[in-house]
Amino acid sequence: MDFSCPIPVTGTDRVLLAHGSGGRLMHQLLSRTVLPALGGAGLGQTDSAVLSCGAQRLAFTTDSFVVTPPFFPGGNIGSLAVCGTVNDLAMVGAKPLYLSLALLLEEGFAIAELEEILASLRGEADAAGVTIVTGDTKVVERGKGDGIFINTSGIGVIEHTQTLAPASVRAGDAVIVSGDPGRHGIAVLAQRTGLAFETSIESDVACLHRAVLSLLEAGLELHCLRDLTRGGLASALVEIASDAGQGIALQETAIPISPPVRAASELLGLDPLQIACEGRFVLFLPTDQADSALACLRAQPHCRDAARIGTVLAAPGVTVETALGTRRVLDMLSGSQLPRIC
């Protein structure tokens, strides 16, 4: 089984699969091609844009979902399409209100599967308290798509006055992860490859806005939030540290990786810190508020395993202190370890 793809040493004139994997090549495509072409001042630092609307602040975000297969243990592309966009809104502390839904179907896709996906999507939206208000449906010929792709865009309202962004991160901040990472990626991969593990691993896909809102309601001073999608915990932390101009020291033993995910990762030769989640986030806040944040999170259904995993340092770089007391440097994904996980 080969999950990697060759990484060109220099630039490339064609889109590579790794350009979509949340790692270094995707970063390059965005920073060299997409962002310069668009030149939006607000593009890049957070997944959601923050917009003024009269006296209110709105969050606006978009996400396409191309996960294969579309059904996996713990969810499907429909529930994922709601959670992914709701979570992008939640990461700027917004209360999600409205979603758009764009279906891109391949000729021949089973209507029964579409119905099942839409039912999950609706169920997840209802549970999250968001309304699907507008939509679009396109069909492409057989062989020009892959069953179903979904785009959701979302609007939320921001009722706090904090600036949740890498620029707010300070040396000394505590780094907290909201739960055990890596289950989504392993669940999709197991489904894709037909692997069966001793313990069945379900995706962590979940909406995180209530957990974030509970932190804000508790009056905590949040500096930065990031959901762990493509590229996993490692990419999120490396990106935030780099954007913040700070470093992070992590304690490997503090990261609550579940035994089944650890075992599956070892079997597959994957680093669990680089595996995508769809219901986990990291949180940066002042150290003296870490315990309150943990108490708050652990009271939420999807965050019972929340843990403090590290501290922000003034010196750049993300390092992990291993169980053996050694240190390794954490980097973002370089190639295309796990394509089409979301």
Place this chain on the structure above:
Amino acid sequence: MDFSCPIPVTGTDRVLLAHGSGGRLMHQLLSRTVLPALGGAGLGQTDSAVLSCGAQRLAFTTDSFVVTPPFFPGGNIGSLAVCGTVNDLAMVGAKPLYLSLALLLEEGFAIAELEEILASLRGEADAAGVTIVTGDTKVVERGKGDGIFINTSGIGVIEHTQTLAPASVRAGDAVIVSGDPGRHGIAVLAQRTGLAFETSIESDVACLHRAVLSLLEAGLELHCLRDLTRGGLASALVEIASDAGQGIALQETAIPISPPVRAASELLGLDPLQIACEGRFVLFLPTDQADSALACLRAQPHCRDAARIGTVLAAPGVTVETALGTRRVLDMLSGSQLPRIC
């Protein structure tokens, strides 16, 4: 050359290409499968949702673009992705403000083509006065996509108090089209099939919000607007008449079809009233305001050929009085005449 596909007499358990063509089968997919599953009260009647945001009214819409080929005379998928969404906002009389941009790339797509598309997209957005504020990029394997698909979602602000929707249409209303229909579909089709016509036909792709805002600023009482995309003028009128519970009588000789589009349509065996546009709309308003609306429109760069083409009747059905004085019933597209035109 066969542009149609077989239409099943009864239901189907698989997605057909015609399910995406803006005609009867797409209507069925939406009304039988998608809308019941989602159950949103506001879904379906207009492409844009109208949302309350404090004291303001916002419009929110989404559109995916799968046009093939991505480059065509008069534009490309980038300019199209801006105009399509801006126009959906314009059709509820909103002033477009913000766009999201989701790129769905197939492995192997040329970076140079991506750059050209993004440059067009940026140019069109700048010209329209909209800002791209958030984005997403996904990559799928070779053979699982088709070069490039784009989704844009848009937010606009509604500064008028009218209700622009089929329910506002009244018997006696004038029906106006903003320009010559069908150029977009013919331009894409010519590019796709390598056909060369005597006169080169360029797509009508254009942003229509300034034309609509000028009608509102003139104080006109607008009842309903609809941009003519998939399914063309015919589908738009049949849909509006049906949703309004009214009929429409059209004068064929009044419809400003350009001679090159007429010639190309005859050559290809297509009905020009069913061919997609991307820079044309129909407008319903009280008859005594028709001349003012026409004057207003003809002062706008993309609406110089605006014309009154018919009148709303209390009796249902859309009929066309032909040049010979006979009447034919106009229906929406049944099959998949022109797939992937937008």
